[in-house]
Amino acid sequence: MDYKTRTEDSRTILELSGDLDVTSAPALQAALQELIDQGIRSLIVDLTDVPFMDSSGLGVLVAAHRRMTAVGGQLALVNPTPTLRKVFELTRTNRLFHLYETLEQATQEMSAA
Amino acid sequence: MARMFSNPSVEWPRVFEVLARHTGYEARLDALLDLVAAATRHPVVALYLADDPEGRFFLARLRRPVPEERTASQHADGGVAFLGGSLGDLAREEQALEAIEATEELYPDSVSAVAAGLPLDLPRTPELASAGATSTPLGVLYSVPLHRADVQIGLVQVGPIGEKPGRGLRKVMETAAEPLAHAVALAREQARLQEQLAEDEARSDVSRQMLRSAFEPDEFLRLLLDLAVKASGTQAGFIGLADESGVIHLHTAVDLPEGLLDHVELTPGAGFLEWLDREEGSLYLADFEQAAALGIRALLAVPLTDAERVLGVLGLLNLDAGTTPAEHSLNLLAIFAEQIQLVLGNVRLFEAFNRQFVGTLHALARALDARYPHTAAHHRRVTDWALAIGREMALSEAQLQALREAALAHDVGMCGIVEVEHGFQADFHHPSIGASMFELLPQGRAVGEIVASHHEWYDGWGFPQGLKGEEIPPGARILALAEFVVESTTADPIQGAMPPSKLMAEVQIRRGRQFDPAVVDAWMAIFERGRRSAPAGSPFQPCHLFKGDPALACSTCPARGTSLPCWTIPEVRCHHHGDPDCARCFVYLEAEERAAAAGQSVPPPATRQSARQ
Numbered sequence: 001m002d003y004k005t006r007t008e009d010s011r012t013i014l015e016l017s018g019d020l021d022v023t024s025a026p027a028l029q030a031a032l033q034e035l036i037d038q039g040i041r042s043l044i045v046d047l048t049d050v051p052f053m054d055s056s057g058l059g060v061l062v063a064a065h066r067r068m069t070a071v072g073g074q075l076a077l078v079n080p081t082p083t084l085r086k087v088f089e090l091t092r093t094n095r096l097f098h099l100y101e102t103l104e105q106a107t108q109e110m111s112a113a
Numbered sequence: 114m115a116r117m118f119s120n121p122s123v124e125w126p127r128v129f130e131v132l133a134r135h136t137g138y139e140a141r142l143d144a145l146l147d148l149v150a151a152a153t154r155h156p157v158v159a160l161y162l163a164d165d166p167e168g169r170f171f172l173a174r175l176r177r178p179v180p181e182e183r184t185a186s187q188h189a190d191g192g193v194a195f196l197g198g199s200l201g202d203l204a205r206e207e208q209a210l211e212a213i214e215a216t217e218e219l220y221p222d223s224v225s226a227v228a229a230g231l232p233l234d235l236p237r238t239p240e241l242a243s244a245g246a247t248s249t250p251l252g253v254l255y256s257v258p259l260h261r262a263d264v265q266i267g268l269v270q271v272g273p274i275g276e277k278p279g280r281g282l283r284k285v286m287e288t289a290a291e292p293l294a295h296a297v298a299l300a301r302e303q304a305r306l307q308e309q310l311a312e313d314e315a316r317s318d319v320s321r322q323m324l325r326s327a328f329e330p331d332e333f334l335r336l337l338l339d340l341a342v343k344a345s346g347t348q349a350g351f352i353g354l355a356d357e358s359g360v361i362h363l364h365t366a367v368d369l370p371e372g373l374l375d376h377v378e379l380t381p382g383a384g385f386l387e388w389l390d391r392e393e394g395s396l397y398l399a400d401f402e403q404a405a406a407l408g409i410r411a412l413l414a415v416p417l418t419d420a421e422r423v424l425g426v427l428g429l430l431n432l433d434a435g436t437t438p439a440e441h442s443l444n445l446l447a448i449f450a451e452q453i454q455l456v457l458g459n460v461r462l463f464e465a466f467n468r469q470f471v472g473t474l475h476a477l478a479r480a481l482d483a484r485y486p487h488t489a490a491h492h493r494r495v496t497d498w499a500l501a502i503g504r505e506m507a508l509s510e511a512q513l514q515a516l517r518e519a520a521l522a523h524d525v526g527m528c529g530i531v532e533v534e535h536g537f538q539a540d541f542h543h544p545s546i547g548a549s550m551f552e553l554l555p556q557g558r559a560v561g562e563i564v565a566s567h568h569e570w571y572d573g574w575g576f577p578q579g580l581k582g583e584e585i586p587p588g589a590r591i592l593a594l595a596e597f598v599v600e601s602t603t604a605d606p607i608q609g610a611m612p613p614s615k616l617m618a619e620v621q622i623r624r625g626r627q628f629d630p631a632v633v634d635a636w637m638a639i640f641e642r643g644r645r646s647a648p649a650g651s652p653f654q655p656c657h658l659f660k661g662d663p664a665l666a667c668s669t670c671p672a673r674g675t676s677l678p679c680w681t682i683p684e685v686r687c688h689h690h691g692d693p694d695c696a697r698c699f700v701y702l703e704a705e706e707r708a709a710a711a712g713q714s715v716p717p718p719a720t721r722q723s724a725r726q
Contacts (some may be wrong), residue, residue, distance in 0.1 A: 018464075019411070019437060021410055021411035021412075021431075022256070022398075022401045022404045022405050022407065022409055022410055022411055022412065023410055025401045026401065026402070026405075051437055051440065052411070054403035054412050054413050055386070055396065055397050055398035055412050055413055055414040056397075056398040056404060056411070058220060058397040058398070059397040059398045059399050060401075060444060061443070062387075062397050063390055075507060081265070081440075083437075083438065083439060083440045083443060085440075086411065086443035086447070087158050087443065088439050088443065089414070090413070090443060090446065090447055090450065091387050091395055091396050091397065091414065091415060091416070092389075092390075092393050092394050092395035092396070092416060093395045093396075093397065095314040095390075095393065095395075096389055096393070096395060105662040110178040
């Protein structure tokens, strides 16, 4: 899995590409932790180019969500593929994440919050 | 096949003869149209029927000649083709042309019928409610309505004719209309019932499959897991099931390397898997380092829950860069996960039902015991001896469980017995009656077999079947001796309990005849061990245990919990369970014999308080 970050309207967008599984989970976890440690409090994870995520990927996102919430920040997930949506449904984690169709939608909702 | 009747007519007997000769809805209609064609000497017969009293008429069947060079439908013979089957269904489609196009390959004749212009459906009009000529691309046809109970159910069209129908034709069709209408209606109704029956059977088959899944859950779970792995395109899978305390254990695996999960704690909350929200049952993999160490590349953990509890976990994994499941695969996976949940739910429901049902049988047996004081706690006492023998013989836990269930209700079949003056009528049948109650439960067969055979003799001289030796289930061989011991050591109104020396002698006499030698040896070992370890002058076993602890008697008896021998206590409550005289009671007789063998004596029985308290 690869990732890159960019900033837009004071929000950090983490763009992921590749499968999110056991092998890539540690690297993503480290990246997310680093962003939180840097003081990022508004983070959007773009899942457009993530064809598949397993339960370990979920675990990383869960941990990041909890840590972000603990420091008063926000974490949103954008544009999950249909396969990813199905993974969220199968594992019943879909209600607990903010899943947005587009970056704009995520940005608007996070601003409103 | 076109039939030429020597005296063609479309009258009641002939019409119903046709129905009787043919099976299958379409074959019957074909034969009826054939009959009409033969009777009227007109080759084209069209049958229109309606689905409801006010709906349109749909072309249900068409009999017409075909050109020689054409290949006719499967019913063609002698230049006649029958069309139908799906014609009625086609005509029900809103877009008839689309339906026809869709079935063009399957039903080319229907297309030609339409191409010939014969309408697939007709409106319910006043003209069609009475007989008359009607023009069609197949020629002018004589149309006759078919009525049943003053409702027009359809019409039959015969031809081709000239401009008007001849008198002969009119006369034949006047006679034919009523029997034809009834025959067609009967054929339709029977076809509908057969369809309904087939649906019910299919539904019942599904229900049986689902119910069977409760009886053979492991097989179903493995099948469903296999399908889930294939559907998701992953490399391996497992199902972990929760026990009563919620701990999840590996239950079923497909293509999983041996030992892979031996040291993995699958219970969410233990570190490997975690609940994101326990109420929701949402699950994720927390310890991906451990997963990586095991060589797992990807793991999808799907929670299995029902409304009340966590049932387990379905895990699908890849061990290397395998296929990434696509959305449609995960849709299938969701279905299989749901099916697995249903199977597990069924198992739990069925287990609960099973426990309730068997519990009811045990309660019924206890109620039987309460009929007479001397039969109090009979089933409990027999069960205690049977389980002791079973453990001595190292029966498995499953065997002991079946033995316990059988012993607690082994005489429940006596419910079906009528009491007569000096005994019971049809005492012979009570084992079979009792067994039949257990065999209502598909998993009750093993228990039922023990109940059914508990009066069989080892040498084949028992009842009801005269089974012999190993033919008798082991549990039944144990139960037979246990019941003999209880009955022999019970004092009843007619005779006192058998003293232990006589009991052992009687059991030995019956060794190899009535009783299995191995069972006898096991019982002897238990009994003698118990006697050897009993304190001198005291019962070899606390009397309330020996008596099966009948409710409301032993629980308030002063002999309970005291070190005094029970027979020395005047207020002892044994008369409540059929032991009015301690001198006839096995507990006293055994202690007395044991003391005598040691050159000692025991205090005599105290004068009992006579009145029931």
